[in-house]
Amino acid sequence: MAEVVIVENAAAAGELVAESLRSLIEARPDAVLGLATGSTPLPVYSALAASVHRTPLDVTLVRGFALDEYVGLPEGHPQSYRAVITRDVVEPIGLTPQNIQVPNGNLETIESAGRDYEQAILDAGGVDVQILGIGRTGHIGFNEPGSSFASLTRVKTLTEETRADNARFFSSPDDVPMHCITQGLGTIRRARHLVLLAFGEAKADAVAAAVEGPMTASAPGSAIQLHPHVTVVIDEAAASRLANLDYYRHAWANKPAWQGI
Numbered sequence: 001m002a003e004v005v006i007v008e009n010a011a012a013a014g015e016l017v018a019e020s021l022r023s024l025i026e027a028r029p030d031a032v033l034g035l036a037t038g039s040t041p042l043p044v045y046s047a048l049a050a051s052v053h054r055t056p057l058d059v060t061l062v063r064g065f066a067l068d069e070y071v072g073l074p075e076g077h078p079q080s081y082r083a084v085i086t087r088d089v090v091e092p093i094g095l096t097p098q099n100i101q102v103p104n105g106n107l108e109t110i111e112s113a114g115r116d117y118e119q120a121i122l123d124a125g126g127v128d129v130q131i132l133g134i135g136r137t138g139h140i141g142f143n144e145p146g147s148s149f150a151s152l153t154r155v156k157t158l159t160e161e162t163r164a165d166n167a168r169f170f171s172s173p174d175d176v177p178m179h180c181i182t183q184g185l186g187t188i189r190r191a192r193h194l195v196l197l198a199f200g201e202a203k204a205d206a207v208a209a210a211v212e213g214p215m216t217a218s219a220p221g222s223a224i225q226l227h228p229h230v231t232v233v234i235d236e237a238a239a240s241r242l243a244n245l246d247y248y249r250h251a252w253a254n255k256p257a258w259q260g261i
C-alpha cells in the first residue's frame with residue numbers, strides 16, 4: 001500500500017520530498033527525476049533549490065523527464081510545459097537543460113512522439129522518483145478517466161473540466177489546447193518510486209479514490225495501488241476523505257528510523 005504522510009502544509013511537504021530527492025542525488029549524481037507540472041509540486045522544487053544553494057550539491061548530471069505537454073502550442077509558448085519546467089525547475093535548481101526532456105507536442109512529429117519518449121526513458125534506465133500531482137478529475141499526468149493502467153506515452157484529449165482548471169494560465173479558456181501528450185499510467189508505474197502530492201479540500205475526493213480505491217480506470221490515480229513503492233504527501237484538507245487516516249498517522253509516527261520515504 002501507499003505510505004500516506006499527512007503534513008501541516010505545502011511547505012512542509014516540499015521540505016520532506018526535497019530532502020529525499022537530495023539524498024537520492026547525493027547517492028546517485030545522475031539520478032533520473034520524473035517531473036510534474038501544476039502548482040502542487042512547486043514547493044518541492046523551491047525547497048530543493050533552496051537546499052542546493054544552502055549546502056552546495058552538484059546537480060549538473062541529474063536527468064529529468066516531464067510527465068506531459070500540450071499539443072500544438074507554438075515553440076517557446078510561456079505556458080508550454082517545456083517553458084514551465086525550465087522556469088520552475090531547471091533554472092532555480094540549476095539543472096543542465098540538455099538533461100531534461102519533455103514530451104514533444106509539435107504537430108509535425110506528433111505521431112511518433114510517444115514512442116520516441118518511451119524510448120528515451122528506457123535509454124536513461126528508467127525514472128528513479130516520479131513526482132505526481134493529481135487533478136480534480138483524478139488524473140495523473142494528463143491521464144484522464146478511462147485511461148488504461150497499461151497505457152504508454154500518447155496523445156490524449158483533455159476533459160473540459162481539466163481545460164477549465166488550466167484556463168487560468170491562458171488569456172482565454174478557448175486558448176487551452178484540446179490535446180496533450182502524456183506519459184501513460186503504464187509509463188508512470190514503471191518509475192521506481194512514486195511521490196504523489198495534493199493539497200486542499202478540492203483534491204480530497206481524488207486522493208481518496210487514488211489511495212483507497214476501488215482500482216479502476218475511471219479513477220486514473222488509483223493505478224498507484226499497483227505500485228510497490230508509493231509515498232502520498234498531503235495536507236489535512238486533502239486527507240479529509242480517507243477512511244484509514246488513523247492507521248496512516250500511526251504508521252508514520254512509528255516509522256523505522258532507518259527507512260526513508
Ligand code: GLP
Pocket residue numbers: 036037038039040041067068132133134135136139140141142162
Ligand atoms: C495538470 C497537470 C497534472 C497536475 C494537475 C493538477 O493537469 N498535467 O500533472 O497534477 O494539473 O494541477 P495542480 O497541481 O495545479 O492542481
